[in-house]
Amino acid sequence: xxxxxxxxxxxxxxxxxxxxxxxxxxxxxxxxxxxxxxxxxxxxxxxxxxxxxxxxxxxxxxxxxxxxxxxxxxxxxxxxxxxxxxxxxxxxxxxxxxxxxxxxxxxxxxxxxxxxxxxxxxxxxxxxxxxxxxxxxxxxxxxxxxxxxxxxxxxxxxxxxxxxxxxxxxxxxxxx
Numbered sequence: 001x002x003x004x005x006x007x008x009x010x011x012x013x014x015x016x017x018x019x020x021x022x023x024x025x026x027x028x029x030x031x032x033x034x035x036x037x038x039x040x041x042x043x044x045x046x047x048x049x050x051x052x053x054x055x056x057x058x059x060x061x062x063x064x065x066x067x068x069x070x071x072x073x074x075x076x077x078x079x080x081x082x083x084x085x086x087x088x089x090x091x092x093x094x095x096x097x098x099x100x101x102x103x104x105x106x107x108x109x110x111x112x113x114x115x116x117x118x119x120x121x122x123x124x125x126x127x128x129x130x131x132x133x134x135x136x137x138x139x140x141x142x143x144x145x146x147x148x149x150x151x152x153x154x155x156x157x158x159x160x161x162x163x164x165x166x167x168x169x170x171x172x173x174x175x176x
């Protein structure tokens with residue numbers, strides 16, 4: 001016994017002429033009031049003649065990463081061609097920010113970056129800890145654990161700067 005025999009009134013057929021797929025979670029277009037499957041639910045995909053004029057969609061230019069607003073049901077190719085001819089398309093704008101830590105080439109995005117609370121520098125997640133990105137305010141403010149500061153002092157490095165270990169005045173040094 002198949003799914004359609006048990007529930008004959010469940011779902012609707014997509015009203016796109018080339019599709020007619022039975023969809024159990026159909027979408028009703030708010031423009032033309034027809035029913036469509038997931039693939040044909042957008043105004044553009046079913047070429048809706050009554051698309052909402054207040055809807056705003058954009059096309060992202062692959063050359064300069066600028067968002068260009070779509071006017072009505074224009075095709076993407078026409079929009080991008082007009083954008084390229086307008087003189088607003090500048091490939092030098094496409095440079096994406098990278099992690100400022102020396103020799104790190106990680107591109108910073110919304111999901112893989114963090115801004116340091118101490119120095120307010122945006123870094124990749126690999127360099128999120130103050131000792132990993134050369135945070136000078138972290139040491140100056142005295143924040144951070146004493147263990148990490150002692151560990152960094154022992155290795156001769158702290159926050160990306162080299163420090164020389166000098167003998168402690170309370171401990172006499174032995175002459176060899």
